[in-house]
Amino acid sequence: MIRHDCLELxxxxxxxxxxxxxxxxxxxxxxxxxKHEGNLLVGMMGCAVGIGxxxxxALPHRQVIVLDSDGSVLLSLFNLATLGxxxxxxxxxxxxxxxxxxxxxxxxxxxxxxxTDLAAVARGAGIxxxxxxxxxxxxxxxxxxxxxxxxxxxxxxxxxxxxxxxxIPRPNTDLAENKYTFVRYxxxxxxxxxxxxxxx
Amino acid sequence: MKEELAKxxxxxxxxxxxxxxxxxxxxxxxxxxxxIQDDPEIDLIAAASEQEAVTIAAGATLGGKQAxxxxxxxxxxxxxxxxxxIGKQLGVPLLLVVGYLGGVPDQRNSFLYATIGNRTIxxxxxxxxxxxxxxxxxxxxxxxxxxxxxxxxxxxxxxxLFAGEFSV
Numbered sequence: 001m002i003r004h005d006c007l008e009l010x011x012x013x014x015x016x017x018x019x020x021x022x023x024x025x026x027x028x029x030x031x032x033x034x035k036h037e038g039n040l041l042v043g044m045m046g047c048a049v050g051i052g053x054x055x056x057x058a059l060p061h062r063q064v065i066v067l068d069s070d071g072s073v074l075l076s077l078f079n080l081a082t083l084g085x086x087x088x089x090x091x092x093x094x095x096x097x098x099x100x101x102x103x104x105x106x107x108x109x110x111x112x113x114x115x116t117d118l119a120a121v122a123r124g125a126g127i128x129x130x131x132x133x134x135x136x137x138x139x140x141x142x143x144x145x146x147x148x149x150x151x152x153x154x155x156x157x158x159x160x161x162x163x164x165x166x167x168i169p170r171p172n173t174d175l176a177e178n179k180y181t182f183v184r185y186x187x188x189x190x191x192x193x194x195x196x197x198x199x200x
Numbered sequence: 201m202k203e204e205l206a207k208x209x210x211x212x213x214x215x216x217x218x219x220x221x222x223x224x225x226x227x228x229x230x231x232x233x234x235x236i237q238d239d240p241e242i243d244l245i246a247a248a249s250e251q252e253a254v255t256i257a258a259g260a261t262l263g264g265k266q267a268x269x270x271x272x273x274x275x276x277x278x279x280x281x282x283x284x285x286i287g288k289q290l291g292v293p294l295l296l297v298v299g300y301l302g303g304v305p306d307q308r309n310s311f312l313y314a315t316i317g318n319r320t321i322x323x324x325x326x327x328x329x330x331x332x333x334x335x336x337x338x339x340x341x342x343x344x345x346x347x348x349x350x351x352x353x354x355x356x357x358x359x360x361l362f363a364g365e366f367s368v
Contacts, residue, residue: 020259040262042286042290043285043289043290044281044285044286044289046251046281046282047255047258047282047285047286049255050251050252050254050255050256050258050259050282051255051256051258051259051262051286052259053255053256053259054220054222054255054256054257054258054259054260054261054262054263054265054267055259055260055262055263056259057220057243057245057256057259057260057263058220058243058259058260058262058263058264058265059263059264076249076251076252076255078247078248078249078251078252079248079252081248082245082246082247082248082252082256085246086245175289175290175291176290176291179262179290179291179292182262183262186262186263186264190264192264193264194262194264195217195264195265195266195352196261196266196292196293196351196352196355198352198353
């Protein structure tokens with residue numbers, strides 16, 4: 001299964017969801033596939049699930065999607081315990097698990113290429129709807145199906161190491177620019193002022 | 201800390217607009233946790249790591265909440281990465297409510313905490329995070345309000361370090 005294929009299917013299903021991507025190839029691929037103002041492209045690893053959780057808790061009526069990687073989730077495994085206890089019904093975490101630190105450019109294997117099963121870790125942490133998907137047909141059914149469930153989802157997508165993100169243009173949107181676009185979009189669609197924007 | 205001071209601290213947070221708090225409990229300010237828990241106007245979210253507490257609070261801020269992170273100062277060390285990557289680099293206002301263990305004004309200071317306290321302010325300086333040290337209840341509500349306003353204006357974290365009467 002190729003990550004870009006999954007993201008392409010996911011992008012076609014997006015309406016007003018908020019999508020948080022961690023720093024990895026999926027950030028580049030997603031920014032290429034979706035120009036939606038509800039995308040927040042987080043520029044660092046290990047932070048997207050926490051930010052997605054905060055958004056989901058602050059806006060419980062809004063569906064929040066996190067696009068993450070095995071390396072990023074391994075960097076912040078404590079998120080799983082918190083997620084497993086809070087279980088926000090409006091949050092889905094897709095983990096594109098290629099089993100390597102692809103960004104290292106030496107494809108150094110991550111723990112998930114060894115004995116670590118992230119979906120099993122998530123279940124042990126208390127996330128009921130945690131599953132592993134290994135082929136695109138199952139992704140179409142169960143992966144996209146999670147969007148219709150009113151339940152916290154933790155979907156581990158086992159993907160091949162793909163270097164497609166190195167062939168497509170990297171997003172040139174500054175982090176602050178992306179943040180303000182995202183926050184202004186929220187102000188408009190939620191009909192409320194975001195406090196920190198304030199007056200000039 | 202005296203119960204009255206804990207109540208003033210929580211009321212000060214509310215008056216400054218704080219309506220979302222993530223935390224890991226610690227010893228010096230722990231009386232504020234049940235007070236916040238009982239307050240329907242503040243969401244209280246227990247985190248498993250201060251690094252996570254910072255990212256959850258940042259997400260809530262971007263979603264329209266005025267968020268604070270309550271932690272021990274050891275949590276500053278744990279959360280350096282997310283304070284810098286999300287708080288500073290992305291520019292997300294956060295009020296850090298910090299039990300300042302091991303600082304000179306910590307009334308329960310000992311060899312257990314002194315090294316931690318000794319390096320807290322240099323680390324905040326290194327991160328470029330502004331702070332105030334609070335040793336008593338004088339103008340407490342004003343100082344909390346000033347800190348929230350500064351965090352919003354700076355688009356970043358601002359730390360309140362509680363010691364002195366707060367650490368009794």
